[in-house]
Every structure is written in structure tokens, then in C-alpha cells.
Amino acid sequence: MKKGTFKGGVHPYEGKEISMNKPTAQLLPKGDLVYPMSQHIGAPAKPIVSVGDHVLMGQTIAEAGGFVSSPIAASVSGTVKAIQPTLTVSGAIVDAIVIENDNQYERAPGVGEKRDYTKLSKQEIRDIIRDAGIVGMGGAGFPTFIKLTPKNEDAIDYIIVNGSECEPYLTSDYRMMLEEGEKLVDGLKIILRLFDNAKGIIAIEDNKPLAIEKISELVAKEERIEVKTVRTKYPEGSERQLIFACTGRKINSSMLPADAGVVVNNVDTVISIHMAVAECTPLIRRIVTVSGDAIMNPQNFSVKTGTRYSEVLEAAGGFKVRPKKLISGGTMMGLSLFDVDIPVTKTSSALLAFENDPADIVPEGPCIRCGRCVEACPENLIPQMLMSAAEKFDDASFEAVSGMECMECGSCTFVCPAGRRLTQALKQTRRSILDNRKKK
Amino acid sequence: MKEMYNVSASPHVRSGVTTAGIMRDVVIALAPACIFGIYWFGLSALLVLLASVASSVVFEYLWRLVAKKPKVPYECSAIVTGLLIGMNMPSSIPLWIPVVASAFAIIVVKEMFGGLGQNFMNPALGARCFVMLCFTGRMTAYVVEKAESSHLWYGAASIDGITSPTPLGALKNLEAGASVSSAVSLKDMFFGFTGGVIGETSTIAILIGAAYLLFRKVISLRIPVAYIATFAVFALLFGGRGFDPEYLACELCGGGLMLGAWFMATDYVTSPITKTGQIVFGILLGIMTGIIRIASNSSEGVSYSIIFCNLLVPVIERYTMPRAFGVLRKKKEGGAAK
Numbered sequence: 001m002k003k004g005t006f007k008g009g010v011h012p013y014e015g016k017e018i019s020m021n022k023p024t025a026q027l028l029p030k031g032d033l034v035y036p037m038s039q040h041i042g043a044p045a046k047p048i049v050s051v052g053d054h055v056l057m058g059q060t061i062a063e064a065g066g067f068v069s070s071p072i073a074a075s076v077s078g079t080v081k082a083i084q085p086t087l088t089v090s091g092a093i094v095d096a097i098v099i100e101n102d103n104q105y106e107r108a109p110g111v112g113e114k115r116d117y118t119k120l121s122k123q124e125i126r127d128i129i130r131d132a133g134i135v136g137m138g139g140a141g142f143p144t145f146i147k148l149t150p151k152n153e154d155a156i157d158y159i160i161v162n163g164s165e166c167e168p169y170l171t172s173d174y175r176m177m178l179e180e181g182e183k184l185v186d187g188l189k190i191i192l193r194l195f196d197n198a199k200g201i202i203a204i205e206d207n208k209p210l211a212i213e214k215i216s217e218l219v220a221k222e223e224r225i226e227v228k229t230v231r232t233k234y235p236e237g238s239e240r241q242l243i244f245a246c247t248g249r250k251i252n253s254s255m256l257p258a259d260a261g262v263v264v265n266n267v268d269t270v271i272s273i274h275m276a277v278a279e280c281t282p283l284i285r286r287i288v289t290v291s292g293d294a295i296m297n298p299q300n301f302s303v304k305t306g307t308r309y310s311e312v313l314e315a316a317g318g319f320k321v322r323p324k325k326l327i328s329g330g331t332m333m334g335l336s337l338f339d340v341d342i343p344v345t346k347t348s349s350a351l352l353a354f355e356n357d358p359a360d361i362v363p364e365g366p367c368i369r370c371g372r373c374v375e376a377c378p379e380n381l382i383p384q385m386l387m388s389a390a391e392k393f394d395d396a397s398f399e400a401v402s403g404m405e406c407m408e409c410g411s412c413t414f415v416c417p418a419g420r421r422l423t424q425a426l427k428q429t430r431r432s433i434l435d436n437r438k439k440k
Numbered sequence: 441m442k443e444m445y446n447v448s449a450s451p452h453v454r455s456g457v458t459t460a461g462i463m464r465d466v467v468i469a470l471a472p473a474c475i476f477g478i479y480w481f482g483l484s485a486l487l488v489l490l491a492s493v494a495s496s497v498v499f500e501y502l503w504r505l506v507a508k509k510p511k512v513p514y515e516c517s518a519i520v521t522g523l524l525i526g527m528n529m530p531s532s533i534p535l536w537i538p539v540v541a542s543a544f545a546i547i548v549v550k551e552m553f554g555g556l557g558q559n560f561m562n563p564a565l566g567a568r569c570f571v572m573l574c575f576t577g578r579m580t581a582y583v584v585e586k587a588e589s590s591h592l593w594y595g596a597a598s599i600d601g602i603t604s605p606t607p608l609g610a611l612k613n614l615e616a617g618a619s620v621s622s623a624v625s626l627k628d629m630f631f632g633f634t635g636g637v638i639g640e641t642s643t644i645a646i647l648i649g650a651a652y653l654l655f656r657k658v659i660s661l662r663i664p665v666a667y668i669a670t671f672a673v674f675a676l677l678f679g680g681r682g683f684d685p686e687y688l689a690c691e692l693c694g695g696g697l698m699l700g701a702w703f704m705a706t707d708y709v710t711s712p713i714t715k716t717g718q719i720v721f722g723i724l725l726g727i728m729t730g731i732i733r734i735a736s737n738s739s740e741g742v743s744y745s746i747i748f749c750n751l752l753v754p755v756i757e758r759y760t761m762p763r764a765f766g767v768l769r770k771k772k773e774g775g776a777a778k
Contacts, residue, residue, distance in 0.1 A: 010455065168453065240765060240766060244765075250765060252764065252765065252766035252767045255766065323445065324445065325445055325452060326445045327452055329450075331452045332450060332452075332453065334450055336445070336446060337445060338444045338446075338447045339444065339445070354452070357446045358452065358453055359448035359449075359452060360446055360448075362454050365515055365556075366556045366558075367557045368459055368462075368515075368517070368556060368557045368709055369557060369711075369713050370462065370708040371713045371715075371718075374713055374714070378765065379765040380764050380765045381762075381764055382713060382714060382761065382762070385713075401761065402767065405764035405765065405767065410450050411451075413451050414453060415455045415457065416454075417457045417459045417462055418458075418515075418557075419454070419458070421449065423451060424449035
């Protein structure tokens with residue numbers, strides 16, 4: 001079968017071998033757990049517990065704060081210690097529930113029980129996914145039940161599971177495909193129950209042959225599911241590029257995947273759907289890759305949400321050398337951290353630590369119009385022109401050269417020989433334009 | 441105080457390609473043509489190259505000193521400019537002319553318009569055209585005297601001497617009925633055993649350099665192929681010799697076409713950044729060069745074509761903006777004008 005791909009993109013050092021061959025370790029938190037109320041796109045969740053309450057593992061501690069929002073469940077049993085503003089990965093300070101772990105891991109009633117999903121109606125499945133607090137775990141954190149409830153469900157003909165994991169260093173999805181492939185396929189079958197006309201595609205980059213082999217075996221007898229091998233290239237796992245690689249359909253920034261008849265979900269999200277629907281367990285764990293050249297024992301960990309990064313770091317043996325840079329997420333789109341005292345949320349995919357920081361070393365020179373950014377841009381934009389509009393604060397020109405189509409993948413900055421921070425400038429301009437639109 | 445780590449916007453990795461690295465690759469790619477030029481025209485040619493490179497670097501340094509420009513990592517672009525200026529001079533040129541050309545290229549064409557990345561015209565070609573207009577006689581003194589000794593100084597060319605005009609000039613003066621081979625030798629033109637400026641005579645040396653640039657992904661095929669193909673079609677249609685492969689090959693190997701197409705037209709700063717624009721740019725260059733070579737009195741057209749088309753770059757870019765991924769072609773709104 002022909003490998004799916006897209007035009008543009010870049011090939012950063014993958015760094016997968018550092019952590020890909022070690023099994024995922026369970027990590028039980030020692031300290032308090034912190035649950036920020038914003039772990040997703042949309043309105044923050046609202047706490048429904050108060051200080052002093054005893055909560056059980058799997059119990060909902062915050063309810064959805066609106067339609068586009070998501071509830072949050074406790075990942076341990078213990079006592080609510082405080083509800084206070086906390087620093088999160090993005091640098092924003094949001095309200096968070098702090099729970100003191102009693103180390104009993106006492107489950108809330110019903111949590112962990114097996115459930116036969118074939119007896120559930122579509123509406124019941126959607127409600128379970130919503131109440132389990134499942135959001136897109138690839139990074140954006142868009143509430144999954146909304147994705148699974150398009151206007152016209154009959155028009156959806158492809159459900160794509162994004163197993164491309166194109167971000168360098170990340171191997172959590174890969175480990176999950178190897179270790180919990182059965183749950184992944186089952187999770188996809190649950191989603192397919194919601195869409196009668198849809199086919200399931202599990203897209204995996206060709207740098208993960210073992211995962212391709214394993215999942216292919218698992219779906220060999222599934223008529224509605226196939227494995228699609230896609231080229232190893234960044235950003236193959238970007239929603240728009242992956243849809244194109246798998247189906248040849250194109251969407252732009254103002255369209256949803258559903259407009260092209262597609263729903264895309266990340267590997268960990270699909271496994272979480274399985275856990276919620278078939279095992280009655282809400283989203284309370286997250287697979288986190290701990291990697292980078294400054295980490296003593298790089299590995300994947302199954303982490304309870306709310307655990308502090310400092311504990312995850314400790315579990316990986318701490319630092320080998322003093323790192324200059326810590327990143328939550330991958331090296332291309334992850335957020336840099338100035339502190340490790342930050343909770344793991346539903347969307348935390350990795351903690352990376354590096355001895356050197358290219359952003360610190362690479363000096364910025366004048367643009368020589370070499371066009372490497374144009375070759376690299378997966379959105380077929382001219383980043384050089386976007387940058388020059390952004391530097392002049394010329395929002396009108398920025399939009400005229402399709403600046404709002406930029407998805408901030410970082411490819412242009414990655415390739416720029418002059419070391420220009422294109423992505424940063426484009427991000428700032430896009431934010432300010434979006435803010436101005438809201439004001440109107 | 442608590443330990444803090446660096447914070448910056450993503451991405452947190454870089455490809456490792458730098459401007460200086462690109463310039464180094466261009467210098468490496470120009471080396472075969474330079475080395476051939478030095479072999480063919482002797483140490484006098486080496487001196488011209490050294491004078492132009494050194495003066496370019498010095499003028500750039502002085503300008504940055506006077507203009508109090510911030511100290512940026514040195515990107516070696518003046519070396520490339522200087523080398524191209526030298527390669528576009530005959531070996532018999534008095535050394536002060538490459539120095540004047542370098543001053544014009546660096547100070548007037550490049551720095552006065554904002555420095556690296558801001559010039560609207562190829563600095564080396566701008567300078568070449570400037571000195572060509574000022575010192576036409578000296579710039580076109582391609583004759584190499586036959587010398588009994590000092591072949592090291594005057595090069596291999598002086599063993600037999602070059603008395604005829606450049607191959608293109610010979611082609612132009614060719615009578616309608618005469619065969620191409622009676623005037624020029626295609627083999628000599630391909631390997632570079634002809635008269636001309638230091639860096640342009642050997643097609644094979646230029647192609648080796650171009651292959652290196654393509655391999656290193658410094659240039660793409662878009663501009664050079666569009667340029668050469670368009671010119672070839674133009675020459676076949678309007679060259680007045682019908683379908684004569686030998687004539688066509690001589691036109692392609694002759695003059696500055698190869699050097700211009702692979703090394704000057706592909707200059708990043710002065711060529712379109714859009715992919716479609718690069719093809720359009722190449723086609724326009726082919727047509728311009730064809731018109732000048734065939735219809736005008738001059739047998740050379742590459743330099744003027746390139747600096748002329750440099751001026752069209754903003755317009756070309758404007759009309760060749762790509763459509764963003766997934767964005768549909770805008771429907772023509774007929775009612776909008778009402």
C-alpha cells in the first residue's frame with residue numbers, strides 16, 4: 001500500500017530510540033495531587049467538592065463549566081486540601097483542586113467494573129465519554145464527545161486514530177500501541193459504533209514497524225478497520241496533514257475534520273475511551289514520556305493526572321547533568337518550563353530535559369529569502385512574508401497572506417538558516433488578531 | 441532563589457543549517473569554475489579573484505563600522521559577492537577595476553538598500569554592468585596574447601593565444617549559410633578552452649558546482665531549468681538557424697548563460713520566494729536573454745536580463761502567491777462590482 005504523506009514538512013532528529021524500547025512503568029504519586037480546572041479547550045471546569053471532603057479514586061471532583069468543557073475526576077483517594085490558584089504548563093495561573101493522597105487508592109463505586117459496550121446505545125456511549133472527562137490527548141485538549149457528536153453523523157466516513165507521533169522524542173503512543181493495542185482497537189470499535197458509515201484507520205509512521213506489525217495483526221479480522229502507514233515526517237500527526245495523508249481530503253483553519261467526513265483521535269484518547277466505556281474508569285491517567293539528553297533513565301510512565309512533574313522526574317532518576325531547558329511536550333511544539341513544580345494534566349505528553357538550548361545558542365541574523373521556510377511549511381504559506389507583516393504589526397497584510405492558516409508547527413523556525421524566530425512572531429500576531437476579533 | 445530553566449517559544453530545536461554554511465557551500469560550488477579559470481588564464485586571474493574578494497570583504501567591514509551596524513554573526517556573503525565579481529572580469533583587467541566594482545556592489549547595491557537580504561538587484565551583476573558601462577573596452581578585452589614564456593602567469597590559454605572574439609561573438613557574425621563548426625568548437629566551449637571572463641568559459645566546471653548545490657539542496661531546479669529551457673526554445677524558434685542542435689548547444693554553453701542561470705539567477709535575495717514565481721522568473725529570464733542575444737547588437741544578454749528581472753521580483757511574487765493548504769479557490773464574485 002502506498003504510504004500517505006503531505007507536501008512540505010521537516011525531519012528533525014527523532015530521538016525516539018532513547019525511550020522507545022523500555023516498557024511503561026507505573027508511577028504512584030507520593031505528594032499532593034493538583035488538578036487545574038483548565039485542562040482542555042473551552043470553559044474551565046467548576047469544582048463540586050469543598051475543602052475537607054473525602055474523595056475516592058475516579059470520583060468526579062469538578063463538573064463541566066459549559067458545553068465546550070470537560071469534567072475532572074480524582075486520580076487517587078484522599079482529602080481535598082485546598083482550592084487555590086496554581087501555575088500550569090502554559091504559564092497561566094488557574095484555580096486548581098489540591099488533594100492529599102491517602103495512598104489507599106480506594107475506588108469510587110462502580111469504577112473499574114467491566115461493562116459490555118455492545119449493549120449501550122449511541123447516546124449512552126457519548127454520555128459516558130463526556131462524563132469521563134475525555135479530551136483530545138494529543139495536545140489540544142478539545143472535549144472528545146463534541147468531536148464524536150457532529151451535526152450529521154452519517155456523513156462521517158473515516159475515523160482516524162492518530163498513531164503517527166511525529167513529535168521528536170515522544171514514544172508514549174508507540175508504547176501504548178505495543179502494550180495496550182487490544183484496548184486501542186476495542187476503543188476504535190466503540191467509536192465506530194457511533195458512526196454506521198465510517199471506516200476506521202489507524203495511522204502509524206513508518207519509523208514504528210513493530211507497532212505497525214502488532215496493530216495490523218490485531219485488526220486482521222476487523223472488516224471496518226485498517227492500518228495506514230504514513231511517512232515519517234514532521235508534522236505528519238497534525239490533524240489537517242494526517243487527514244490528507246490518509247484520505248486525500250484537505251481542510252483549512254475554518255473547517256472541522258467533520259466537514260471532510262473525518263474524525264481524528266489520538267491513540268491515548270482512544271484507549272481512554274475504551275477505559276471509560278468498557279471499564280467504567282474516567283480519564284485519570286496519562287502516559288508521559290520522560291526523555292532528553294539530561295535525563296538519567298529515560299522512559300515512559302503511566303502517571304496519575306495531578307502528579308507533579310517533579311515526581312515524574314524523580315522516577316526517571318532525575319538529571320544526569322544540569323539541563324538548560326525543560327519542555328512539556330515535544331521539541332517542536334512543546335512548551336518550555338521554568339519550573340518542575342507543575343501538575344501533569346490530561347494533555348501532558350512528555351517531559352523533556354536538554355543540556356543545551358538551541359534557542360539560547362542560535363543567533364538571529366537577517367533574512368536572506370532563501371525560501372527554506374516556504375519549502376518546509378506544511379500549510380503552503382510563505383512564512384517569510386507572514387514574518388515581515390508580523391514585524392510591522394500589519395494585521396491586515398498578515399491576514400491577506402493567509403496568516404491565520406498557520407498552525408504554529410514550528411517547521412519554519414526549525415529550518416531558518418538565519419535563526420529567525422518565525423513561529424514565535426506568527427504566534428504572537430495570530431493571538432493578537434484572535435483577541436481583537438473577540439473584542440469586536 | 442529556586443532554579444529556573446530557559447523559557448522560549450517553540451520549536452526548541454534547529455536544523456543546523458546556517459547562512460554562513462550556505463555561503464560556504466556556494467563558495468565550494470564556485471571553486472571548480474574558479475580553478476579552471478586560474479588554470480586557463482593563469483595567476484593573473486587568481487589575482488583578479490583575490491582583489492575582488494578581499495575588497496568586497498573590506499568594504500563590507502568598513503561600511504558596518506561607519507554605519508555602526510550591530511555585530512551579527514559573520515555570514516560570509518561578501519565573499520560570494522566578491523568571488524562572483526572576479527569571475528565576471530577578464531583576466532587582463534587592471535586590478536583597480538574589480539576594486540571599484542566591489543565598492544559599487546557592496547556599498548551602493550547592497551548596504552545602501554539595507555544590507556544583506558534587502559538589495560533588490562544582484563550585487564555582483566549590478567557591479568558588473570556598472571563597470572561594463574564605465575570601462576567597456578577594458579571589460580571586453582578577451583584577447584590573450586600568445587606568449588613564449590610566463591605561461592604560469594598568463595595561463596594555459598597563452599600557449600596558443602586567443603585572438604578570436606568570444607564564441608558568442610563569432611556565432612553572431614557567422615554568415616547565414618556557414619556551418620556552426622566553422623566558427624566555433626563545441627567541445628572547446630563545453631570544457632572552457634575559449635575566450636571570455638574568468639569564471640564563465642567552462643560549462644562542465646559550472647555544472648559540477650551546480651550539481652553540488654543541488655545535492656546540498658542550496659538551490660532548486662526551478663529557476664535554472666525554466667531559464668535554460670525557455671532560452672533554448674527561444675533560440676530554436678528565433679535564432680534563425682532552425683533546428684540545429686549544434687547551434688543550440690553552442691548558445692547554451694556560450695557566454696554567461698550557465699554561470700548566470702545556476703549561480704546568479706538563483707541568488708536568494710533577488711529571486712522570487714514563491715515556487716511558482718521562481719518558474720515565472722526563469723521563463724522571463726529565458727525570454728529576455730533570447731531577445732538581447734538574438735535581436736540586439738550585443739551578443740551577451742545574461743547580466744542585463746538578470747538585473748532587469750530582479751526588478752520584477754516583487755510583482756512576480758504578488759501574482760504567484762500560493763493558496764494555503766485546504767483553502768479553496770475564491771469564487772469570482774460577479775456582483776461585487778455593482
